[in-house]
Amino acid sequence: MAPKPASAIPVEIWGCCRSLVPYFTFILLLCAITSLNQLRYGALHSRCAFMINSGSSMDHIIHLPSGSILSSQHAAAHQASSYNLPPSLLASDQSFISHENRLRILIGILTLADQYQRRSFLRLVYRTQQVPANVQIDIKFVFCNLTKEEQRIWVALEIMLYDDIIILNCTENMDLGKTYTYFSSLWEMFKDEDDQHSESSSSRRPYPPYHYVMKGDDDTYFRLEKLAESLKPLPREDLYYGFVIPCESKDPFKHYMSGMGFAVSWDIVEWVRDSDIPRRHHVGPEDMVFGEWLKMGRKGRNRHNAKWSMYNFPEPPTHCSHELWPETIAVHLLKKEPRWIKTLKYFNVTRNLKPSKLYHIP
Numbered sequence: 027m028a029p030k031p032a033s034a035i036p037v038e039i040w041g042c043c044r045s046l047v048p049y050f051t052f053i054l055l056l057c058a059i060t061s062l063n064q065l066r067y068g069a070l071h072s073r074c075a076f077m078i079n080s081g082s083s084m085d086h087i088i089h090l091p092s093g094s095i096l097s098s099q100h101a102a103a104h105q106a107s108s109y110n111l112p113p114s115l116l117a118s119d120q121s122f123i124s125h126e127n128r129l130r131i132l133i134g135i136l137t138l139a140d141q142y143q144r145r146s147f148l149r150l151v152y153r154t155q156q157v158p159a160n161v162q163i164d165i166k167f168v169f170c171n172l173t174k175e176e177q178r179i180w181v182a183l184e185i186m187l188y189d190d191i192i193i194l195n196c197t198e199n200m201d202l203g204k205t206y207t208y209f210s211s212l213w214e215m216f217k218d219e220d221d222q223h224s225e226s227s228s229s230r231r232p233y234p235p236y237h238y239v240m241k242g243d244d245d246t247y248f249r250l251e252k253l254a255e256s257l258k259p260l261p262r263e264d265l266y267y268g269f270v271i272p273c274e275s276k277d278p279f280k281h282y283m284s285g286m287g288f289a290v291s292w293d294i295v296e297w298v299r300d301s302d303i304p305r306r307h308h309v310g311p312e313d314m315v316f317g318e319w320l321k322m323g324r325k326g327r328n329r330h331n332a333k334w335s336m337y338n339f340p341e342p343p344t345h346c347s348h349e350l351w352p353e354t355i356a357v358h359l360l361k362k363e364p365r366w367i368k369t370l371k372y373f374n375v376t377r378n379l380k381p382s383k384l385y386h387i388p
């Protein structure tokens with residue numbers, strides 16, 4: 027979280043967006059061709075809205091502007107509702123899964139407005155991951171009020187492009203209740219969205235908006251598919267999930283889940299908003315304080331200790347670290363690039379790179 031020289035930011039942003047221009051031009055061209063074909067053959071649906079690059083092994087990852095990471099089945103389902111087509115008209119769509127039946131997970135990554143580079147990096151790392159067809163994982167970057175003139179432009183442009191940012195009503199802080207503000211603001215935020223979309227009942231958000239809400243750090247690497255797999259069989263009420271602290275502990279009731287990434291079910295999100303316990307006591311190490319609320323409120327009676335699927339980076343070895351291994355859900359303390367590189371290499375994140383004459387990466 028080292029501060030960066032402000033002058034570097036515009037250059038990076040421009041670098042990122044300029045490289046997207048040919049990409050979008052290509053998509054637009056594809057869309058134009060598809061539309062022409064539709065006119066000729068009277069096809070009922072177009073997939074252009076969601077960019078499917080057929081033939082690539084990546085072709086069931088779709089990035090919706092909302093920041094959702096969905097599979098192509100979702101995209102097709104989404105299109106069905108936006109065009110009011112019955113799902114049966116979507117030919118290749120054998121496993122239609124309605125919004126209501128998906129496991130919905132929100133991951134809020136607490137970060138700072140000025141961490142432009144970290145966000146663009148994390149988007150790269152998360153938007154290239156696949157999640158199962160019946161799971162929706164929304165990743166949002168969460169920070170407090172903007173304080174600088176240039177943030178109003180850069181952050182607004184990021185939102186226009188990715189729509190994956192939550193700005194809380196607070197002054198930036200780590201242990202003065204930012205986590206409280208995050209959890210206690212969600213109900214109102216997702217309720218409002220409900221109202222805006224209620225013209226047609228089919229586009230209304232299901233309840234709860236998310237089965238599980240996670241708080242993550244911006245130096246944690248989550249493997250989304252493993253996370254979803256691990257949450258799926260668990261209770262959807264009164265759940266408190268994560269890596270239990272102290273590190274030697276295997277008992278999820280002793281004492282609390284590490285701030286690297288913990289999840290709770292939606293009823294606990296509502297309780298945090300409504301209860302006096304968190305309202306009166308939210309100063310201190312955020313993860314420990316969160317655990318104390320649940321203890322005082324006798325909440326989180328369903329607990330899951332994800333140790334050792336979640337752990338600190340192996341070096342230096344500590345009571346909280348673990349070797350990288352295939353069953354990993356999250357690796358924490360990825361502060362500097364070499365740790366990220368080692369982790370991403372270990373998990374073969376580039377194995378789906380499509381061969382092409384346009385590049386060669388040895």
Ligand SMILES: *[C@@H]1O[C@H](CO)[C@@H](O)[C@H](O)[C@H]1NC(C)=O
Nearest residue numbers: 171194195196197207211214
């Ligand atoms: C934001 O926080 C300030 C100070 O805590 C408070 O006065 C204000 O009412 C809040 N605004 C909203 C929209 O909640």
Ligand SMILES: *[C@@H]1O[C@H](CO)[C@@H](O)[C@H](O)[C@H]1NC(C)=O
Nearest residue numbers: 170171172194195196197198
């Ligand atoms: C955050 O910004 C909003 C509007 O930009 C303002 O109303 C609010 O008081 C600010 N909150 C804090 C805690 O500074």
Ligand SMILES: *[C@@H]1O[C@H](CO)[C@@H](O)[C@H](O)[C@H]1NC(C)=O
Nearest residue numbers: 351352353371372373374377
């Ligand atoms: C990464 O790929 C190598 C070589 O194909 C394989 O041996 C290894 O098991 C893979 N690692 C993971 C975590 O999937």
